[in-house]
Amino acid sequence: MISKSVFGTIAKDQLREFNVLDDSVPRSILPNIISYRGMAAFVIKGLRRCGKSTLLKQMIKSKFSDNFYYFNFDDDRIAEFKAEDFQTLMEVLIELFGQKKNVFFDEIQNIQGWELFINRILREGYKVFITGSNANLLSKELGSHLTGRHVDIELYPFSFAEFLRAKRIKPPKKFYATEEKALLSKKFKEYFESGGMPEAVVLGNELILTHILNDIIQKDIVSRYNIRKPSELKMVIKFLIANAANPITYRSIKNNFGIKSANTVQKYVECTEETYIIFTVKKFDKKIKQLDKNPKKVYCIDNGIITKNTPVMNEKKGAMLENIVAIHLKRLGKEFYYYKGRSGVEADFVIPQEKVVIQACYELSKENKKRELRGLLEAMKQTKATEGLILTFDQEWGVTKENKKITIKPAWQWLLESEPR
Structure with missing residues (x-):
């Protein structure tokens, strides 16, 4: 089993890293996610490093302020993590940060038995947001244990509109002047390549x-x-x-x-x-x-x-x-x-x-x-x-x-x- 002191160090380190993530490019899918009502579990799936953690941060800033726990399971320091360590982890998070009601877990599918743990904390009243980079593992386990109680969200690399936001370019909503067309065509060539x-x-x-x-x-x-x-x-x-x-x-x-x-x-x-x-x-x-x-x-x-x-x-x-x-x-x-x-x-x-x-x-x-x-x-x-x-x-x-x-x-x-x- 992993000790509380090790979990405490990792949780603090990860939160510090999470807080400095660059979330300056708003994802177009964000308004749809935060508008969901009634669902207790949200599953964000997508390619490794396509921005899932950053989307979590944008969700937190938009709706949850400091009322959350965050933990990333893609960490070599917890390579020996077992299902029984979930309870220790939750105890550490509560001791460190006080009682919160929203839980954000990155890459939890790496841990065997994770779906049973998620099911339990959902019953305890937590709202859960998890990310993963394997479509089949997440879908298979969730289908067995969270039928009808979760929303699947797939995240992709930047769309062209998001690419333009990253470049600080705001295109018009409808009509394009000649100069605007030239600029957008030039930027599309960059995005294309x-x-x-x-x-x-x-x-x-x-x-x-x-x-x-x-x-x-x-x-x-x-x-x-x-x-x-x-x-x-x-x-x-x-x-x-x-x-x-x-x-x-x-x-x-x-x-x-x-x-x-x-x-x-x-x-x-x-x-x-x-x-x-x-x-x-x-x-x-x-x-x-x-x-x-x-x-x-x-x-x-x-x-x-x-x-x-x-x-x-x-x-x-x-x-x-x-x-x-x-x-x-x-x-x-x-x-x-x-x-x-x-x-x-x-x-x-x-x-x-x-x-x-x-x-x-x-x-x-x-x-x-x-x-x-x-x-x-x-x-x-x-x-x-x-x-x-x-x-x-x-x-x-x-x-x-x-x-x-x-x-x-x-x-x-x-x-x-x-x-x-």
């Missing part, structure tokens, strides 16, 4: 993106899932990132790299997805049973992680733009698919519930315009969509084809217009 990982944006240190990826691979995948061939795993992850916006199959990856089993590849892909480095998107199909049979498209959680870990992607501007759009749709909580017809025509994103189809095309030209429109129109017809959208780097106009209105606009403009306010 460097992504939105908070430390890289705020500190201006993009080299940290390589360190973050290696950290996630080692701490969140290799150690947690007992991966026997780390170099093989890393090779697959680099492949997935380098193929953002492309369909993948486990068998093709197996054959490309000489991996013994497609099941091993599947494990690698699923582990990588659970730690939020990538996410996959299914092919649209009216037959639900077919959804899992077709190849999925893979996307990376951040463009900066792509460019700093797979330099070849710098040349694939269309895929990079599509990746940004996919991330934003995930951030908005949309259910979306990609479309591929029998004739081979494609549309990047289908959002059935909203009857919207989106193409991401870096630059519309004489060579690709017909192809992009054909894919969009067929997808709209097959999915009964009423809105068609082509997102480009900086082109803007509107066309009508087959009695359907299609809007062409810069991706940066769509990102700002669709940002939660």
Whole structure:
């Protein structure tokens, strides 16, 4: 067991570190979180170092003042933490800081039996906020013990609007002057290439993106899932990132790299997805049973992680733009698919519930315009969509084809217009 004196030192150290976190960039999701009523447990999930702790601090400043306990379980000094240590920890927090009713725990999924402890303190009347960087571990345990009593919140790297806030730029809400368009287009190019990982944006240190990826691979995948061939795993992850916006199959990856089993590849892909480095998107199909049979498209959680870990992607501007759009749709909580017809025509994103189809095309030209429109129109017809959208780097106009209105606009403009306010 860990002693009270050790817990006391760690708790004080961590609170001091927590209090000096840079929380100067307001997260767009914050108003939605603090407006929730009645829920006793909030679970904030997302990529390691995407800003979860900072969001906790913003929540505390907005609503809880000094009425809280904070503890981070991602600390080497508590490597031997056991379930029975939870009681000692709570006693220490109460002795140090007095009686509080709100508990903020970072990376608690590292501790076996954490869900039983959370369940207990909820019964005792505490309001609990926890973060974690593994989607599956959190969801599985919470589903068993906190059914109906928690809210899941997924946090992503900075959106373009948050990126602009970090740069102290406030875009207009509706109409854009020529100079404003030029500035926003310039800043979008930065965001397009460097992504939105908070430390890289705020500190201006993009080299940290390589360190973050290696950290996630080692701490969140290799150690947690007992991966026997780390170099093989890393090779697959680099492949997935380098193929953002492309369909993948486990068998093709197996054959490309000489991996013994497609099941091993599947494990690698699923582990990588659970730690939020990538996410996959299914092919649209009216037959639900077919959804899992077709190849999925893979996307990376951040463009900066792509460019700093797979330099070849710098040349694939269309895929990079599509990746940004996919991330934003995930951030908005949309259910979306990609479309591929029998004739081979494609549309990047289908959002059935909203009857919207989106193409991401870096630059519309004489060579690709017909192809992009054909894919969009067929997808709209097959999915009964009423809105068609082509997102480009900086082109803007509107066309009508087959009695359907299609809007062409810069991706940066769509990102700002669709940002939660």
